[in-house]
Amino acid sequence: MAAYYNEIDPYAAQWLRNLIEAGHIAAGVVDERSIEDVTPNDLRGFTQCHFFAGVGVWSYALRQAGWRDDQPVWTGSCPCQPFSAAGKGNGFDDERHLWPAFQYLIEKCKPQHIFGEQVAAGNANAWFDLVQADLEGMGYAFGLTPFTAASIGAPHIRERAYWVAHADSQQQRPVSINGSSNVYVPAGRFESAAENSGFCGNLRPLEVNGFWRDADWLFCRDGSWRPVESGTFPLVARFAKDLGHGKSSLRALAGRNRTGRLKGYGNAINAEAARHFIEAYMEAIYG
Template identity: 55%
Template sequence: MTAYYNEIDPFAAQWLRNLIAAGHIAPGVVDERSIEDVTPDDLREFTQCHFFAGIGVWSLALRRAGWPDDKPVWTGSCPCQPFSSAGKGDGFADERHLWPAFFHLISECKPGIIFGEQVASKDGLGWLDLVQADLEAKDYSTAAVDLCAAGFGAPHIRQRLFWVGNANNQRIQRQRKYQSIIHQEGRESERRHAVPTDVAAHVWDGWQAVTGADKNSRMLPPDFGERTDDAAGRVGKLRAYGNAIVAPVAEEFIRAYMLITEE
């Protein structure tokens, strides 16, 4: 079976092709068109569809969670800039608010399971309200959890809303049970990714805080500049990393879903 990756950024799209060729993510094709230009018929032949695919972390997380490449699923981390506290705050009026385009494809294709993620800001919660209302109007059950990367072994916070929609109307909206399981998975993930205390104390040694064009500060490893041949490559990597979800968090979110629904 073949996966579909929709990613408008050329740098990230080529990165996806490289990852596919290396076998790191599910085999498939990369489509660089805007999601607004994608039609339902374009997607009929694909088992897995990843929108706003970035550098393929949803596919990686699915594999790590034990989700086979030939098992149907959709994923989509809609652009966070319209709803981020670091952005202009245009919200639903921002041209990058692409949930309507994503939802149109969902409505027409009716995928059984959809995983997604969004920034955990006040505006992000408003966005999630819309997403859940739209999905539930189409007879999806939904659930969402506010998670941070630090709770899953990462040395940074990165607070995000992770959500799931199930077309079989399973009772995944039992939020307390879902949150309990996912936080248990988070503790196990933290143990799996744990490092000795003496090592952890020096985890940021040599790293530099670099402020990007979006005014956000990010920690970069000391050899980051040596990993690319030119400035364009460094900018592309910064953008791709900055837009990516954190794999261990997505992995455990998927695991929790699989435990609850016995997928």
């Protein structure tokens, strides 16, 4: 069974195809149309559907969390610009407010598991209220939590709110809270199960730095230190030396690639943050 990736940016779409070919994300097809042009019939036969797919980090994070490629799931990190403090703040009037198109496909196809992410500042609360109301109106249980990438060891803040929707016909279901006895959570909400129980249980510490433990730190021209993957510094130095020898075509290619990569990275979710969120959801649902 194949995965479906919807991504309107041509550079990111080709990036997805490269990742699929290399086996880094679930095998599937890439659709470059706007989500507004996608119909429910277009999604028939796909096990996983990733909207606003970017560079495929949701698929990668699902794998890292132990979610199998043949296990159904939808993901979608809607554009943040309409609600970001860094944007114009046009909110629901912004043409990039594409939740209604995503909601329509969810309503028609009714996937069991849906993961998403959004900025955790600006006007995002109004967006979350709408998404929660819409999903609960369709019979989904909805959970959301904002947290920083630094909280899972990243060397930067990058606060984002991760949310999940779960289709459950039961009125109540048991959830284990940090190893305590089961707490029954009303259908429609499981984001605050600890509050419903009256305590937070035994909190489990995360490993310090984790994924970023072995990063090399480079001192940049602006006076800041930035982490890079261990062992890449010699490659960067050699590439910079080559560019200094007047290879204009190489510089032009590097410039175009740099712009595309920066856009892809900037729009992407943090894979480790998403992995931790998915793992917490899987523990709550499957034990």
